[in-house]
Amino acid sequence: MTAHNPAPDLLIIGAGLAGLVCARDALGAGLRVKVLDKSKGVSGRAATRRIQLDDGREARLDHGARFFTARHDRTKAFAEAGIREGWLSEWTRTVSEWQGGEIHTPADGHPRYAPAEGFSAMGRALARGLDVQTNTEVTSLERRGKGWRVHTRDGASWETPRLILNLPAPQVAALLEDHEIGDAAEAVGRVRFDPCWAVGVVLERDLIDHTWPALKLTGHPALDWIAREHTKRASGHPPALMLHAGAEWSRTNLERRPDEVLPDLLDAAAEVLDQKILGQSLPHFHAFAHRWRYATPTARVPEPCHWDEALNIGWCGDWLTPDPHGPRVEAALLSGWRLAARVKE
Numbered sequence: 001m002t003a004h005n006p007a008p009d010l011l012i013i014g015a016g017l018a019g020l021v022c023a024r025d026a027l028g029a030g031l032r033v034k035v036l037d038k039s040k041g042v043s044g045r046a047a048t049r050r051i052q053l054d055d056g057r058e059a060r061l062d063h064g065a066r067f068f069t070a071r072h073d074r075t076k077a078f079a080e081a082g083i084r085e086g087w088l089s090e091w092t093r094t095v096s097e098w099q100g101g102e103i104h105t106p107a108d109g110h111p112r113y114a115p116a117e118g119f120s121a122m123g124r125a126l127a128r129g130l131d132v133q134t135n136t137e138v139t140s141l142e143r144r145g146k147g148w149r150v151h152t153r154d155g156a157s158w159e160t161p162r163l164i165l166n167l168p169a170p171q172v173a174a175l176l177e178d179h180e181i182g183d184a185a186e187a188v189g190r191v192r193f194d195p196c197w198a199v200g201v202v203l204e205r206d207l208i209d210h211t212w213p214a215l216k217l218t219g220h221p222a223l224d225w226i227a228r229e230h231t232k233r234a235s236g237h238p239p240a241l242m243l244h245a246g247a248e249w250s251r252t253n254l255e256r257r258p259d260e261v262l263p264d265l266l267d268a269a270a271e272v273l274d275q276k277i278l279g280q281s282l283p284h285f286h287a288f289a290h291r292w293r294y295a296t297p298t299a300r301v302p303e304p305c306h307w308d309e310a311l312n313i314g315w316c317g318d319w320l321t322p323d324p325h326g327p328r329v330e331a332a333l334l335s336g337w338r339l340a341a342r343v344k345e
């Protein structure tokens with residue numbers, strides 16, 4: 001039997017960063033807002049894996065977003081507020097570069113921000129005071145008068161006069177499939193994402209002869225990024241690495257199992273870092289591989305967010321273009337804020 005839930009003024013599907021900032025602004029404008037997310041926590045691709053070691057220590061590894069940059073006034077103010085409130089830190093101003101076997105460290109650049117407790121702390125900070133229901137996957141949408149009814153996998157449903165989707169574009173496209181939305185839905189259908197395989201490793205000991213916080217690799221056949229993850233954390237955090245594979249390697253290996261991908265990426269990192277010890281690649285206590293099928297949008301929708309006044313439906317996220325820069329955390333935040341302003345109009 002379907003359980004009907006009380007109607008909020010605005011229902012947001014997806015507690016990614018865009019959905020959460022949109023929800024905060026809409027709540028601030030006086031709307032009753034409800035957010036649903038299929039995962040067990042909030043924050044979406046700004047994600048952290050917690051690993052409990054046998055010796056009682058805990059490691060936190062950001063297998064999604066690695067840091068964020070603030071170019072706009074509101075994101076700068078947001079970063080400053082996060083630092084003041086204690087959930088955000090400036091991680092580093094330098095990312096070293098690997099090319100053709102050589103490592104080069106450029107002069108200080110702009111601040112890269114990351115929460116010291118792991119990136120998901122950003123989603124948790126944004127979700128504070130919001131009505132968010134996790135473990136709730138939306139499976140279909142139904143038009144009801146001027147509003148919407150949303151159906152979830154557990155057989156429940158939600159009525160709402162206004163609906164916002166904060167999901168990767170292919171998942172938005174799947175939900176819109178049976179509805180007459182027109183050109184806007186076609187634009188969603190044209191969005192493309194690169195995948196990414198990410199590997200996290202809690203090391204037995206820190207790397208020898210490497211002191212950089214992060215390394216960006218250019219022209220490597222498998223790897224795109226290596227971070228010494230513990231450099232983001234409080235002292236005492238076990239030494240740990242996050243490895244991100246490049247888009248091409250991730251696409252070629254997309255349907256392999258995590259246990260098949262893991263040794264390949266560990267070997268690749270050990271070779272880059274020259275850390276093969278007694279034949280073992282990066283001696284470690286724990287390692288995992290995570291596949292992001294939709295990691296980075298490549299072709300995006302050419303508007304900052306979308307709101308259809310007639311249908312009372314809209315979408316936001318990093319696959320829209322609120323500024324000319326890349327599809328990153330900052331784009332997600334800007335898109336969510338812009339959409340809240342449209343809904344309030």
Ligand SMILES: Cc1cc2nc3c(=O)[nH]c(=O)nc-3n(C[C@H](O)[C@H](O)[C@H](O)COP(=O)(O)OP(=O)(O)OC[C@H]3O[C@@H](n4cnc5c(N)ncnc54)[C@H](O)[C@@H]3O)c2cc1C
Nearest residue numbers: 014016017018038044045064065066067138317318328329
């Ligand atoms: C490997 C990787 C590295 C990255 N590195 C960086 C970086 O260094 N710097 C940077 O700025 N950005 C980085 N990013 C990008 C950054 O993570 C994203 O731009 C940002 O988190 C996107 O937020 P969003 O709100 O648009 O979407 P998402 O985070 O994708 O949120 C979508 C939410 O929808 C939920 N959902 C999906 N389907 C359903 C459903 N049917 N029902 C209910 N809920 C659903 C999901 O659980 C998720 O919480 C990286 C991303 C990845 C994957």
